[in-house]
Amino acid sequence: MLGVHFALANKTSDSTNDPVTETLSQAIRGTGEELDREPDTGVLFGSLRGSVVGLRYYTGVVNKGEMVSLVRQPQNPYDxxxxxxxxxxxxxVGHIKRELAALLANIMDNNLARVEGVVPFGVKNQFTMSVVLSFWGKEENRDAVVRQITSRSFKLQTGPTGTHTHADTGTLIASSWVISCLTVCLKNAFDNLFENLMEDKIGEREAVEAVCTPLLPHQKQALSWMCVCENNVALPHFWEVKGGLFYNTLTHSSVRERPQRVRGGILADDMGLGKTLTTIALILSNFHHGKPLCEPVSCSFAGGSCLLPEHRRPSSQSHSHHLPLISTQQLAGEKTKTLLHICAHTNCQTHTHPNKQSLDQHVRADVKLNVYLYYGSERNRDTHFLSSQHVVLTTYNVLSAEYSVSGGWVCGSASPLHTVSWLRVVLDEGHIIRNPNAQQSKAVLKLNTQRRWILTGTPIQNNLRDLWMLVAFLRLKPFDVREWWNRVIQRPVTQGDKTGLQNLQALVKCVTLRRTKTSRVCGRPLVSLPERSVRIEEVELTQKEREEYELARTEGRTTISRYVAEGTVLKNYADVLAILVRLRQFCCHPDLLGKTTTHTGVVAATPAELRERLIVKLRLVLGTGSDEECAVCLNSVRLPVITHCAHVYCRPCIAQVIRSEQEQARCPLCRGQIKASELVEFPLEEEEEGSNLLENWRSSSKVEALMSSLLRLRSEDDSIRSLVVSQFTRFLTILEIPLREEGFKFVRLDGTMSQKRRAQVIQEFQSDAPGSPLIMLLSLKAGGVGINLSAASRVFLMDPAWNPAVEDQCVDRCHRLGQKRDVVITKFIVKGSVEENMVKIQRQKQDLVEKAFGTKNPGERNTSRVDEIRALMEL
DNA sequence: ACCGCCGGGTGCC
DNA sequence: ACCGCCGGGTGCC
Structure with missing residues (x-):
């Protein structure tokens, strides 16, 4: 047990009932976190066969094909x-044999590569076994690693396995596109996952009478499912009992002890299907041992079947629901009785808290539920008090603030929320914790609770990595440890491995309930929505516009065909993108290009010119609706800056990277050198330009097309409200002029507005008060998911998006629950332009996604991307 | 016999 | 470990 002992000695003991396993997995987790900074950027250098020795001293079992992790033990007294x-x-399981260990220690300690192990055969004897070690790292470290390995007379096998790197800009952009396709596909996978499962496997369950709002059938199903998730002790289907051991079919691993089952899950129903109501029903209906929280005093908790162990009780039982009363005596002595409900709102005014309101709204007035709003400087931090509440509501901010101050676990000054043993923790808007590096995510992981729930309408927001945090919060073993998630799920899926995707689906399936507006229950739609129809309106350019457009197009074609001939399309991707965006802007309005337009394709000689080019690109990147996220914080870019290598980050994020890496600072996306002095941000001239835009206003064919539609619509039915959507906020500004001229009352919603202002605008637009606006000018990516614009039933998409899913999402803001009219969508497409080609490509998008999955070779994907650009430019 | 060979004792790091 | 390694016993075939 020496090894275990030393692992223990390395760590501050973090109290759990199984210190050995816990510490060991912490040690493993620790190494995982170190490498998290660049989780997918590794290249496979190769692999070699080695042996694991000392098996007889340890209890860990390994099956054929199972993955193992390698943990350095620098404190080991023997070596x-x-x-x-x-x-x-x-x-x-054992140790790596001495000579090989010396090699690994060198590589691991110097961070030259990440080393992963797989056991190729079943264990043949009790003393040693084979292990195949694979080495993953940055391309620049390949030589050093190979040298280390060969100099110690080991042989590195470099198989034909597809490797992928994000080494150059072109590949990066292309693969971020592929990832967005993957995300679309994953979203579809999510949406389809539960289609066939609901009716036969999930029953319905009534809420207790304390819930005064009647549940719809799909909400009763969700309640039933949630109760099963909390009460049922059966393991998910990827566990099999084999030879007295528990065998995991995903990881091919076995454990002796029954694995801890996740008590809870992800309720990922679409916005508006009633996640909050269902959760309130759960809180009241499924307290201890499947009993309701609010029971009449006459039915004592200590009585009868309540003492039976949970697994011997029928899982779905009907209770008699009398007038619910809360008796504190009933609860006294129970250690875990309180729910912690964490939500996104920072609004501290007691009476306006949305979750408090929905509790009040859905719980009978005669039910005395102790609900405490845990925020504000005067909040009661007493843990006994908190434990005595039925429900405690708090915010992610409060949680993480307390956690960071106290360090979460330090005795004496511990965070009250981390001290209480909760019965259940519910994360409302759970996608908020998707960034594992954020304090609030770390704080959430450390909560002590029996049951865990995540409520979110958007389980995957940007990419797969978002999901890990959710899995980690649920403690879905073993994927709550990053290494296994990365090896079993993340890397295989991002490399297009079908098994990886299947594993992911299996995993998601066992903890997630997701229904969309279009899901069906018992052959009937979950919710019935009005029809939606899409029509494409072709716009002809005027003679003059056509001439100008052709000029720009010819110039762009010349540049791009040169790149195509040179095979440098992907390398010059930023330029290519700039050309395409200019053409797309032109299709909307000639003045969209702005005065800062520079000649693309000409190499910038002076810093001033480079700077101007970068600003143009920055504007393009942020203005195209391409859903730009900062690769450092994974959130939408705030205070954007662009590097000389043309990648956009939040200024504070990239500044932090540069500070910590100093002279060696490299762009996290392309590994190009970066310096703080070379970060370029927007000049403060936007206002000025805007007014310039309006002073010499002129119309365009597309403006005319929109205006005639709007005027016709108003003359036919002046109660119909419209969304006018563009990816170019400057285009929205241009549109304001004719709208005003024709006397349309309108509001505008774009990404530059504060949350408060957005809420105001949305309320104004949704209001049916006389004189409220008929039109909303909407920037394609503004507002994010979940905003409700159901007052509108017409959508005018002014310019096509790269990603059709983004358009769908936008339309969904009005085609949703609460929509009373049929929704008509008009897409304006300029005839004989890049826009037409974009629409064609959109149609092929699904095929391309399939290709992205089918291929392991990133080269192929890039080729299809180049083909796409050629198709756009008709080359 | 300062070797080779045999066979028993032994065994992670 | 049905190995390798170590060290003592042994010694033509």
Missing amino acids: RNAVMVANVYGSQ
């Missing part, structure tokens, strides 16, 4: 190069 081998569950 400071020691490398411990542990299985998926963190149980030690």
